[in-house]
Amino acid sequence: MNITVLFSQLQENILEQKPFVAYRKPSDSSIKYLSQEGDQVHYTEDFTESGFVFAPFNSNDKAVLIAGNPAAIALEDFEESLPEIPLPLNFSLKEQQQHIGIVEEAVKKIRETGLQKVVLSRRQKATVADTSPVTLFKRLLQKYPNAFVYLWSHPQVGTWLGATPETLVSLSGYHFETMALAGTQKYEGDLDVNWGFKEQEEQELVTQDLVSRLNTFDLKKIEIRERETYRAGNLLHLRTCISGSFNRADFDLSKLIKALHPTPAVCGLPRADAQTFIEHYEGYNRLFYTGFLGELNILKDKSKPRNRRNVENLAYKTLTPETRLFVNLRCMQYQAPDSLIYVGGGITKDSVAGDEWQETVNKAQTIASIL
Numbered sequence: 001m002n003i004t005v006l007f008s009q010l011q012e013n014i015l016e017q018k019p020f021v022a023y024r025k026p027s028d029s030s031i032k033y034l035s036q037e038g039d040q041v042h043y044t045e046d047f048t049e050s051g052f053v054f055a056p057f058n059s060n061d062k063a064v065l066i067a068g069n070p071a072a073i074a075l076e077d078f079e080e081s082l083p084e085i086p087l088p089l090n091f092s093l094k095e096q097q098q099h100i101g102i103v104e105e106a107v108k109k110i111r112e113t114g115l116q117k118v119v120l121s122r123r124q125k126a127t128v129a130d131t132s133p134v135t136l137f138k139r140l141l142q143k144y145p146n147a148f149v150y151l152w153s154h155p156q157v158g159t160w161l162g163a164t165p166e167t168l169v170s171l172s173g174y175h176f177e178t179m180a181l182a183g184t185q186k187y188e189g190d191l192d193v194n195w196g197f198k199e200q201e202e203q204e205l206v207t208q209d210l211v212s213r214l215n216t217f218d219l220k221k222i223e224i225r226e227r228e229t230y231r232a233g234n235l236l237h238l239r240t241c242i243s244g245s246f247n248r249a250d251f252d253l254s255k256l257i258k259a260l261h262p263t264p265a266v267c268g269l270p271r272a273d274a275q276t277f278i279e280h281y282e283g284y285n286r287l288f289y290t291g292f293l294g295e296l297n298i299l300k301d302k303s304k305p306r307n308r309r310n311v312e313n314l315a316y317k318t319l320t321p322e323t324r325l326f327v328n329l330r331c332m333q334y335q336a337p338d339s340l341i342y343v344g345g346g347i348t349k350d351s352v353a354g355d356e357w358q359e360t361v362n363k364a365q366t367i368a369s370i371l
């Protein structure tokens with residue numbers, strides 16, 4: 001299959017309501033594609049299956065799975081120029097007042113109780129008219145080469161697409177990589193920027209929590225890299241990359257996922273208090289926004305290239321299971337003519353409600369700018 005055939009196939013799947021996912025991992029030169037016969041919803045509870053997982057924010061709700069091994073389609077000759085279509089965003093005064101109200105409530109709660117951080121979000125209507133989700137997906141691919149870009153569709157679940165900068169966890173065998181991504185400012189052409197105390201503190205909380213959660217496992221090693229400024233479209237974030245390896249004896253992927261998700265980058269600290277605050281004040285169901293998604297236990301050939309004599313000896317082939325999960329941010333729940341964009345930000349004791357509103361506006365514009 002080539003890329004043109006793939007895009008027509010995706011279009012056909014949408015029309016025929018066939019479950020599928022198509023995605024491109026950060027900086028990858030191919031699109032991966034996985035579809036499913038029949039429209040039943042398959043779930044995974046223990047994360048032992050192979051396939052693509054699409055999990056909601058609320059850990060009590062089950063993670064959806066499209067099982068199987070994805071096909072890879074080279075992106076090389078994808079240079080289609082897509083028409084500019086305005087994607088109007090209407091920021092209503094009512095939505096603004098509501099968001100500012102809950103941010104102020106959160107700051108008060110943080111100052112008065114043991115709550116340290118809570119991530120508050122909102123939904124933003126975006127008119128897509130009759131633009132197909134496949135066109136939006138193509139745009140995301142072109143605009144965000146370093147993000148995890150996906151289009152997911154299942155008649156019983158919905159159609160979602162996005163371009164996320166955040167890894168929940170990558171695993172190759174027992175080696176892991178994760179990141180603490182938090183703190184946001186607008187990108188104005190310069191990566192060498194200053195960060196305020198609020199952003200530094202909020203990101204540090206995420207790093208510390210991830211490290212302490214990882215340390216509850218039997219680790220062979222852990223490396224915490226230096227904090228850096230990371231660009232995601234027209235936004236900048238603070239990022240600390242963390243990597244290492246588990247001792248295989250006690251390793252359990254479902255335990256790891258439960259330990260990490262939802263991270264303080266999308267929920268808060270302490271986790272249970274932040275969850276309670278979100279459920280009580282946010283006033284809507286996040287569904288798959290700030291959930292996680294990606295490849296689950298896909299077997300990859302990690303054997304080193306061999307000489308011709310033993311290249312066909314499959315007994316030497318070493319297949320390693322790989323898992324690459326991303327946090328579902330900068331995403332859209334596609335519905336025509338009006339789709340929903342989901343955006344949020346971390347609130348700490350030093351948050352200024354008006355700035356937090358503006359951050360959600362900037363994030364919504366990052367997604368809207370694909371058109």
Ligand SMILES: C=C(O[C@@H]1C=C(C(=O)O)C=C[C@H]1O)C(=O)O
Binds near residue numbers: 182237265266329343
């Ligand atoms: C919650 C979102 O983003 C998260 C919150 C951030 C922040 O508060 O600065 C930054 C990156 C993400 O971890 C979102 O984009 O909707």
